[in-house]
Amino acid sequence: MSKSPTLVWFRRDLRLGDNAALTAAVERGGPVIPVFIRDALVDQLGAAPKWRLGLGVEHLAKTLEAKGSRLILRSGPAREVLEELVRETGAGAVYWSRAYDPDSVDRDRRVKEAIKDLDVDAASHTGHIMFEPWTVETKQGAFYKVYTPFWKSVKDRDVPAPLPAPHELMAPSSWPESEKITDWGLAAAMRRGADVVYPYLHVGEEKAMNRMSVFVRDKIDDYAQARDRVAVDGTSGLSENLAVGEISPAQCWHAGRRAMEAGKAGAETFLKELVWREFAYHLMWHTPRLLTDNWREDWDAFPWNEDERLSEVKAWKQGRTGIRFVDAGMREMYVTGRMHNRVRMIVASYLTKHLMCHWKIGQKWFDDCLIDWDPASNAMGWQWSAGSGPDATPYFRVFNPVTQREKFDPDRSYIDRWIAEDRRNPSATALSYFDAIPESWPLSPDDAYPDPIVDVKEGRQRALEAYQNRDF
Structure with a gap:
């Protein structure tokens, strides 16, 4: 008898290479039926990440079509969609890659229980993180709360070599x-923002690998300095x-390790950044x-403002605070869908310290605006900048956006790229904002x-006084 089909539920693993769930489905034998589900967790995504996810799904669909x-x-x-597909296709297994945020974990647990109740194999696989x-x-059996010991714990661990993409995927009879x-x-x-941001995207597995x-090849050697x-x-x-x-x-990780073994100076710094992402998860x-x-x-108990209607919050969102380094970062995000990581720290510090606004306001806004939105990294970044999180920058360490600009944008190239007002010939990127x-927003x-x-x-000074007089 021929093998029953396997449903492969794609989520945030929109690739064929190094996809353990897809590889397991092929190795099981029989037809493979790839599936993507628009459920409540997709619907609740912010504007930019939802749009970017949709583009990735469209590209994956075309890639799969090219393989028949x-x-x-x-x-x-x-749960209901997968149960119905099992009944429609006679599938004998449902595989997917694991997610780690609490809403996804709860959903996946209920899905696994329901599929197993149908006497169908249900299995999750690794893939979105390495560890x-x-x-x-820790040696005491606890989880790590500080990045550096976490890095030391995992940096020499064996990370399995990436799995190759399947040569072919058997199609079902119907x-x-x-x-x-x-x-x-x-x-x-x-x-209208989609048309502006789209040219800056690199959609799909092939473009990601390239x-x-x-x-x-060209950048990692200088990465430790150039990234700032x-x-x-x-x-x-x-x-x-x-x-x-x-x-x-x-x-x-393996590309970075090969670069490090080849003597590329910035490779270890790149690996540390990958592990910072792991630490957030x-x-x-x-x-x-x-x-x-x-x-x-x-x-x-800290006296942050939580009112998003404040004029200061509106100015921050619009990139009109009067602090050019902060405003340039916000405008870069609206035009490209991303923001340089150094500037993200400045922007976050300014909101939570100079403006004394709760980090949740910034987190929520980034949730809506970033095409590289990631639940763990975004939350970790905001809490790190605010001082309330693990491994956080101390609250009394307040980034000065003026001196930061002098240090990391000394010739004002970044500011000129994104700020148009009061310039005789503003750049095209600044006008794109x-x-x-x-x-x-009636802005011109x-x-x-x-x-x-x-x-x-x-x-x-206001932020420091609030910190010194804190009631906790």
């Missing part, structure tokens, strides 16, 4: 019906592709409150650039 396969699209609760959170422990992704409206919330190859030079293209750019799984962290798994509440619970922002490049909404020194 298909991507079946369904919408609804994942499963429950396998990394395909189940599929919805059309164009009917899902995943780009709707992006509105991006990594170029980085390792905000006007220089000195980073890998792979956060976009890692976020939706168009490349795996193991593929990046490690903490999210063990302390899910990282996503929603102050990781350091004593910070619940006005095409990307919501039409409800002919507007005068604003005065600072908070003096840098006064804002810093």
Whole structure:
């Protein structure tokens, strides 16, 4: 008798190479039916990450078609959709790659129980991170709360070599019906911003792998220094592709290790950045409150503003604070969908310290605006900058956006790239900001650039006084 089909449920693993769930389905034998489900967790994504995920799904569908396969699209609760597909196809197994945020963990647990109740094999596989959170422990059997010991614990671990993409995928005798992704409206919330951001994207597995190859060949040697030079293209750019799984962290790790063995000076720094991402997932798994509440619970008493309607918050969101380094970063995000990591720290520090606003306001805004949005990394970054998180920058260490600009953008190239007001011949990238922002923001490049909404020194002093007088 021929083997029953295997359903492979794609989520944030939009690739064929180094996909353990897909490899297991092929090795099981029989037809493989790839599936993507638009469930509540997809629907609740912010505008930019939802749109970017949809583009990745479309690209995966085309890749599968080139191999004589298909991507079946369904919408609804994942458990119900998969149960129905099992009945329609006679599938004997359902495989997927693991997720680690609490909502996905809860969903996947219920899915696994339901599928097994149908007497069908249900199995999750690794792939979105390298080191499963429950396998990394201190000598006392606890989870790590500080990055450096975590790095030392995993840096010499064996990371299995990436799995090759399957040569072929056996098709079923008949395909189940599929919805059309164009009917899902995943780009709707992006509105006119989609046309502005799209040219900056690198969608799909092939472009992700090429991006990594170029980085390792041309940039990684100088990465330790270049990654902080905000006007220089000195980073890998792979956060976009890692976020939706168009490349795996193991593929990046092995490329970095080969570069380190070849004597490339910046390779170890790149590996440390990959492990920083792992650390964020490690903490999210063990302390899910990282996503929603102050990781350091004593910070619940800190007098942050939580009112998003404040004029200062609006100015921050619009990139109109009067602090050019901060505003340039926000505008880069609206035009490209991403923001240089050094500038993210400055932008976050300014909101949480100079403006004394809760990190949740910034986290929520980035949730909506970043095409490289990642639940663990975004939460970790905001809490680190605010001082409330694990391994956090101390609250009294307040980044001065003026001196930071002098250090990391000394010739003002980054600022000139993104700020148009008060310039005789503003750059095309700076003008693109006005095409990307919501039409409800009545802004024009002919507007005068604003005065600072908070003096840098006064804002810093106010933050320090609040910290020194804290009631915790």
